[in-house]
Amino acid sequence: MGIFGLFLFLGFASADRGVPAEARVAKRCYCDLQVSDGPFPRHQFEQLYSVSENCSQRLNVQQFREPIEIIANVEQKLNNLVKRIHEFKEEYDGELYSIISFRIIEIEIAELNDLLNQLQEKCSRNNDERTDLNTQAQNLTNKVNELEKYDRLKVVQRHRRNIILKRNLTACQNALLVTPAPHVTPQPGSCSFGKLKTVSNPKSSMLNHYGTSYPYGSWGKDPLPAPGNEDQHWLVILSSSNRFGTQIRLYNSYANFLMKSAHKDVSFQTYNPQGSNGLMYGNAYYYNCYNLGKLCKFNMTTHAVISVNLPFAGYNDKFPYCTFSSCYGYTDMDLATDENGLWVLYSTEFNFGNLVVSRLNAADLSLLESWNTTLFKRSATNAFLVCGVVYATRYISSEIEEIFYMFDTVSGVERNDLNIRFRKVLPGIQYMNYNPQDRKLYVYSDAYVVSYTLTFE
Template identity: 45%
Template sequence: MQKLHQIDRTSANCTHTVTKERLMEVEILLDSLHYRLLNLQRDVRNLDEENDDGIYSVISLRIIEIELSEIGDLLLRLNSTSRSHRALTDDLAPQVQVLRSHMEKLAEFDRMQVFKKQQENKRLQTDITYCETQLMMSPAPYTTLAPGNCPFGRLLNVTGPHSKMETEYGTSYPYGSWGMDPKPAPGKEGWYWLVVLTSSNVYANYIRTYSSHSALIVSKNAGDVTITASNPTTNSLIGPGSVMYDNALYYNCYNYPKVCRFDMTTKSIHSVELPGAGYNNKFPYCHLTSCYTYTDIDLSTDESGLWVVYASEANFGNVVLSRLNASITLNILQTWNTSLFKKAISNTFMACGVLYATRYVDKDIEEIFYALDTTTGMERGNLSIRFRKVSGIVQYLNYNPRDHLLYVYNDAYILTYQSVFG
């Protein structure tokens, strides 16, 4: 028993030492260094193109000098972090060896299959602990917080993608949506859902479900849930802006400026009209000279519940944000008019009562550049949080408050990104 207690204390010390935040620190620094190097490359290119008798060259050289200084600081921090991680490894290695030695000695006392039974019980306990962890991913997974009540701080970065795969449909259908229910039905805490716009890349009439991440990887779906018998027709789904919340799918109703609610259990459909909302490609998301078809009405989830993003002529084509009552009544609780022109952005998502908007930088990079705090009403347009894509267009982007991941549908690829708060 004394040896077991010693092993338990040593193991707990190792677990306390190796934290997710320490491992994530290096990735954040590497991302920052990557973008600083891109800026340096751009500034050097600008200096090379200048031909103005030296009037601006001094300024450009000063800018490059500043960039080099900041890159040097990042490298020093990376070196310090690397030394810290090496020290961590050197410290943990002998402790792990001690654990192994103790366990080997304990195994020698195995009599009457007791040790094997203990191993079996330990495996079962590990399974139970994993299930409990899944249920408790969020501090309060079934509690809706007031807008702006964010215990994590402001959004600092987005890292990833941490998972990437094609859907079982292959690359045939570039438009769709997917994710996990932030407020799942009992027994479906680990389920995933997928909606692919299989009709003209515009319409859908069923939801495909998966009972686990492994099932999603091997395309072993748990069944299709039919929304409408034909496609498209009244109450079928249009556009890639749907979300699952509290065992119901919320989406833009076919050919109307409405949000539909499809109950996954009762199969009933209710809707609410968005007054003056543009629809059917009137105010879609866009980049440069191209627009993302039928992205006029976009649903989002966060710690506060359910939201919808759209635009209206009354607000001069600028983004309108409304918070919805996620129930059968499906009424609008509150609305914010922004100064952000909807056709100038590529997507949006909500996190902790803050609306974030993205824009297309190039085929590899997307940038979160705008935020609206619904608590204060303050708008910002200078965030500059960039993340990598696997293809050009991000058709769908949504934040899940249970695991703090961004779920992305990117030209037939489904991806997840880690949101970093602080």
């Protein structure tokens, strides 16, 4: 481990978070520099100086003139060396240090070792003192060599990194002086980060918490969480029939979700969810009511349920998502979220089994707007929305899925040649939803919970 450790911490601070807003100190930027391993080991040189002093006091001046002269020379060089170490420390504190400083120290230590070798030849009767002095000098040499090596490998690199961080600190301070623009709720299709470009490889993947016997389910994070639940994650699995669920499992943090610990199970009331396309939004769980052509909203706080007919929507496996060889059961009504709120994707006979896109009023489940597309719903394996743009996927192989279709609800533009492919953990994808809060795609794949990061143009 090196002699020095440097850490530069950059961030925002808001003092006195527990006091009322009017009494708080304004936000500020700060930079904290810590030395983890202590200063340059100057005391090593001082100990060596003390040893040489004691040795010179015990030598007979008349009989050992040459050793005394050597010791005087050692004392002078030690004083010079201590002086150089002080200078080095000032250079280091001022960030003016260089490799030349270390080279000078090496040369002077080499000269010091030559003198000690001469002293060894002249002071055979003072073997203990000489040995102790030589050992300490060697230890000091090792320490300086270690410091020099650490500087070459670490300090210069850390110094450059700190320059960048300090530049960021200046930008942070300047940003605090800028008056933020008022928040404007974006309209469909108007996202500043553009259209979807790529999907990452799986960023996380693990078997769901109930086991491989439950290939159908859903999971994620509420894009509009209740206060205090900003990091809450949820999981719903369907029964062995792969048709309905009975409860939603809640974790107050992603860490607990990963460790499968400290969860809370909440049972559904009156209506169970059907299919694996439900989701959490605004502290409520939205889903297709079991065995009905209705949408349900389950309030996570009061456990109250409201249900509303979805006009002309197919259900009970009439218009599910499908691969070329089989279908994902009971996926007729697919709930989705994006920057504009809550949506439902489904099909009707009036639209010949093609995908219908409707934006919902999250409070009462009424339809705000609807669009008919030309995408045959059974030709897609799943779909999600980003900024009012629908993206649909299809099965390519057991390892690859492709986003091949898009529909912009603002312009009405429809394309089926996107060819955005991404790697799967397992062949099937029973659930997929985009979270506008962290811009991640949450996927349930053959009993595994998976997440992806989206990149936009």
